[in-house]
Amino acid sequence: MSQQTTTPGDAPAATVKSAARALDLLDEIAARGPGTQLQLSQRMGIPKSSLHALVRTMVVKGWLETDPTGTVYKLGIHALVVSSAYLDGDAVLAQAAPVLDEVSAATEETVHLGRLDGTDVVYTAKRESAHPLRMHSAVGRRLPAYSTALGRAILSEQPMEVREALVPDSIDAMTPHTTTRKADVLTIIDEAATQGYAVESEESCLGVRCFGVTLPFGRTTHDAMSVSVPISRLGNGREDFIIETLLSARAKLASQREHSTVR
Amino acid sequence: MSQQTTTPGDAPAATVKSAARALDLLDEIAARGPGTQLQLSQRMGIPKSSLHALVRTMVVKGWLETDPTGTVYKLGIHALVVSSAYLDGDAVLAQAAPVLDEVSAATEETVHLGRLDGTDVVYTAKRESAHPLRMHSAVGRRLPAYSTALGRAILSEQPMEVREALVPDSIDAMTPHTTTRKADVLTIIDEAATQGYAVESEESCLGVRCFGVTLPFGRTTHDAMSVSVPISRLGNGREDFIIETLLSARAKLASQREHSTVR
DNA sequence: CTTCTCAATTCACATAGACGAACGCAGTTC
DNA sequence: GAACTGCGTTCGTCTATGTGAATTGAGAAG
Structure with a gap:
């Protein structure tokens, strides 16, 4: 779903590409499960080199975590923390x-x-x-x-x-x-x-x-x-x-x- | 939580600023509650003009929502969706x-x-x-x-x-x-x-x-x-x-x- | 040991975004 | 009704970042 929510047929509305991608990445993993950088880059249609820096940033911030092997990326614990704030x-x-x-x-x-x-x-x-x-x-x-x-x-x-x-x-x-x-x-x-x-x-x-x-x-x-x-x-x-x-x-x-x- | 950046004493680690900010913004709102663009920009030390585009992007994607008045920004429903995926x-x-x-x-x-x-x-x-x-x-x-x-x-x-x-x-x-x-x-x-x-x-x-x-x-x-x-x-x-x-x-x-x- | 594959990572350029300042718009206060 | 205050928005420049191609490293297969 997520990928490109693009509210149908409206203004281009200056959008922040890398921020949007970070959020899309969370949605993508939430919707279709974890994957390696390469897999995710293919699933989302993003060059893997672009995804690389993005993923690192998100891991540092605790929004993504890796497998024990370090190659598979899944959601990090911050994904949980915001939910309770939303409900509150x-x-x-x-x-x-x-x-x-x-x-x-x-x-x-x-x-x-x-x-x-x-x-x-x-x-x-x-x-x-x-x-x-x-x-x-x-x-x-x-x-x-x-x-x-x-x-x-x-x-x-x-x-x-x-x-x-x-x-x-x-x-x-x-x-x-x-x-x-x-x-x-x-x-x-x-x-x-x-x-x-x-x-x-x-x-x-x-x-x-x-x-x-x-x-x-x-x-x-x-x-x-x-x-x-x-x-x-x-x-x-x-x-x-x-x-x-x-x-x-x-x-x-x-x-x-x-x-x-x-x- | 947010606001740190600069991973303590190690590699500069190329970080994607706008993505990091988007995530920080979620954390900030989760931790200290909703606010207007101006308030948030002050709380996070980000120029309001920078925050502007960011906030718009995040609203479009459903990660932030506004008050009925349209001025106060709070977490959107996507904050909930990722949490269940994390737990799954x-x-x-x-x-x-x-x-x-x-x-x-x-x-x-x-x-x-x-x-x-x-x-x-x-x-x-x-x-x-x-x-x-x-x-x-x-x-x-x-x-x-x-x-x-x-x-x-x-x-x-x-x-x-x-x-x-x-x-x-x-x-x-x-x-x-x-x-x-x-x-x-x-x-x-x-x-x-x-x-x-x-x-x-x-x-x-x-x-x-x-x-x-x-x-x-x-x-x-x-x-x-x-x-x-x-x-x-x-x-x-x-x-x-x-x-x-x-x-x-x-x-x-x-x-x-x-x-x-x-x- | 060599070769293949699949992963992450780095690099040098073209582009997208961060920034400060200026603007527009309400609602308030005097 | 004029000056303020708080809000979101826009604009033009400088810089950070996205990109494809090339590189490294770890396993598996030969």
């Missing part, structure tokens, strides 16, 4: 955290907070299910917005053009149940807009169904919350209960928002 | 995770994994206590090594010169109980080396005592595990139980290491 400075997270806890306590399932970034959603917080059977997930992970309940919830509050733009024409199936036709996905998002919540069943993780609602912050909502439940634990109205829980969580946040003048 | 690629974490779970289950207290970075330790994983009274902590947060049980455990396996170097002459008290004399801290570390585990009582967080042991990976150990317990829950041999749990966790990892040829 996030007003949405701070406000949503108590509600997240409540939903987690009420449902006893894995609960995520996520945010739209490009066509993906990035998890910004989670609460894990107490059950031994639980999803593998992590704060910072990105998944396509259109195939997750969380992302669909966000998309359902966007105007049509945005939905169109953020659902690609060709969708890779992550599981046999993934909806791969753009039109179908758009229909699903439309239903979510009507219902007020989004669903995704085994489309990104086999055996798991997710439910998502947006968080009522700001006028363009980029944040949402979802609950992921193994299908084996659904039934007996438990699905409805989870949806109710999510909707009332959102209602609670919305009312808080009216009382306190936050941002 | 970490062999130590993958191996230690099950043991972490066990210690968490056995003690029902907050358990941390951490790694030495300069004079600090950075948390790389945690399991939270189920008790409502629990520490505030987060993966990615850094604390001084010398004042935490986790850090002291790591230091206790380092040679004397390293300990000397990593404990500063002047220590800021984080709580009234913080040990602030370098000599005292070195003595405590020495005791930890003898005992095989490190302790810290209310020195970084009032009301909390922590116990730490190193993880037996590699020959120079940079990783350690700790348990943080509210003092009110100690007593009745619970302290000994926790220490035993940690020591046996380490023993388990050590034996695993002998069987599997990892890394």
